[in-house]
Amino acid sequence: MEFAREKASLDIQGLTLSYAGKPALKDLTLRIPRNKVTAFIGPSGCGKSTLLRSLNRLHDLNEDVTREGSIHLEGHDIHDPRVSVAELRRRVGMVFQAPNPFPMSIYENVAFGLRLQGRMSKRRIDDVVEWALKSAALWDEVKGRLRASAWSLSGGQQQRLVIARTLAVEPEVLLLDEPASALDPISTLKIEELIRTLKPHLTLVLVTHNMQQAARVSDYTAYLHNGELVEYGPTDTLFTHPRLRRTENYITGRMVG
């Protein structure tokens, strides 16, 4: 299988995760290939977001969460005590469902991650901000008003700003949790377009409820149900010849309905 030859960026082994003793992920094992788009699909509450948030250790804040199993990023255990969480989160960026720009100017939003990394010349920050906004296909819309409040942008622009903000720290992996579910069709298309252009540069993981979207942009798809990995494979195969009945029901149920 072609899948087996892909180089893994993230390697998840036997991951079990519980909220206050209630398991939300059950013994998951999957490898996420480098420079590809991997989609997580599955019914609401099946654990997609939980899985995504494990990948940059956002669960660390929640005292109720317990975890077993391991996750390796480029061969290194992300739970190794020597790993700095801040560093990990820079390498594994995340974009949430609702756009969450900070209450500052557009420019400052994009520069936020850079400023956290210490002193940097104004020129360098200017360059990175421009580059990130261009990469997020937002530059042309905002170049004249970088000092305006980020909250003055439209929802779709805000989401692309958040992507630009994440790109500015040059992550290796970009996690997208239903990035377009709060957006109109045109903004959604722009985000999908963006995902395609970013693919050569980084590994993308996309959670979506939209089957067409998954089919359109992803290379690999994982179908989760009730915290378990049901089926995982190249998107074409999974959507046209799913191995399991359950997968087929879910996909077709959504596609027809």
Added chain:
Amino acid sequence: MKIPGHAAATGASRRWQGEGPWAWLSAAAVALSLLMLGALLVLLATRGLGHFWPADLHQLRLADGQRLIGVPVETRQLPDDSGYERRYFTANRDHQGGIWTWVAEDAIEQDRTPNDLIVLQRGRWGAFFGRLVAVVTETERFGGDRAWQALRQRLDHLEELRQQSESLRRDHILPLIRQMERMKEHSRLSEQLTELEQQALTLQRAMTGTVLVLETADGKRFEQPLESVLDAWHPNSMGSVEKLAHWSRGVWQFLSEGPRDANAAGGVWPAIFGTVLMVMLMSLLVTPFGVLAAVYLNEVAHQGRLTRWVRIGVRNLAGVPSIVYGVFGLGVFVYGIGGSLDRLFYADTLPSPTFGTGGLLWASLTLALLTLPVVIVATEEGLARIPLHQREGALALGATHFETLTRVVLPMATPAMLTGVILAVARAAGEVAPLMLVGVAKLAPQVPVDGEFPFLHLERKFMHLGYHIYDAAFHSNDVQAALPLVYATALLLVLVILVLNLTAIFLRHYLRLRHGVPVRR
């Protein structure tokens, strides 16, 4: 398509907005509150500000031959319904005993407003109503028409001398005395002091020597030393413009000068200054403490039972009567901490206390303590309102907990903090009870900020508008006479609180704009 729940919801909200008894009742409640607030302000403004208007002086001749000069104040019906009687403010406390006279309207034979009547504002005994007969200096006598001119000239000159002598006392003599108190060896300084006192005496002497010959309504003449006169005017010969100018000057003096005559007259500048300074110091003290405490409770502490109890405790502290805080401040700050400070650093001036007595610092601290719960609660609410995904957004970019807090959470919570400070200011500026225990003074004409190192004197006592009201209303010789000043001071207190609040509100508005937070109501 019809959505049943939707229709019901809009129906209900429409009823709430415009129909039914509830809407009327709540509108009436709002209207009543506004009306009462308006009435209060109008009362304070007319009673308080009217006092500075140079009202016409009436010269009356009564049926029994008695003559008097006064300003009508109020009219009431006689007890037996036979007519009305008027109350006149007749001043001249030193000559008639009282300053009020009731006159039955029927008894008035003649009521005129002659142009030559004058009002003298005096340092003691309040105002004088009557006529100026002559101005007598050591060498000359100015009678008739020349008297008024001579008086005006000399009053202006006197004012200059007074200011010189005041600045000599304030800027040179007092600092020197304080310096001497601090130092052991001061033979050189005492020489300097003698010299300065000599200068003061010379000034003093330059002011004396001239007397005014005055005549009261019943024709009695007496002499009044010029140096005890502060101002003089002819109300009956003044036009509206002149009166307005006089009124403005009166209001300005009220705002810019110190009190006279045991707080029953004069201005309230030290009290304004003291109130504002105390409130600002209080805000400076309470904001960091309150914000830190709220951040700890909301962001750092484990959200367990202990935190919950602490939170309940904080909320209940807001309900403790303010006088209790005063007692606490007196016991802990003044006697406890202040006493220890004195023993440690000011041992040479003991037994006269420096920090071991009420003062600006202790008063501000006490009020900071009093308003701490308000700031904590408001800030905590602001912090709790910040959506989780804002914090996660920062964390996901590699920000630490602390960076998330300082760069995203706290800036977003600033408007809430300022709301807390606004509430704190509103509460603190009106508090009087605890201040009486920890540092307010009946009379402290010297404001706690001056050119002497360290410029801001935290250990000094200060005056406060609220306490000034209380003092003028209950401790002056004649409450009736002091009443206009009480009203004016009360109006001023309201305005000062308003200005302090508006400042904070504008600051909050500006911060909201800067952080791009949409301005919510």
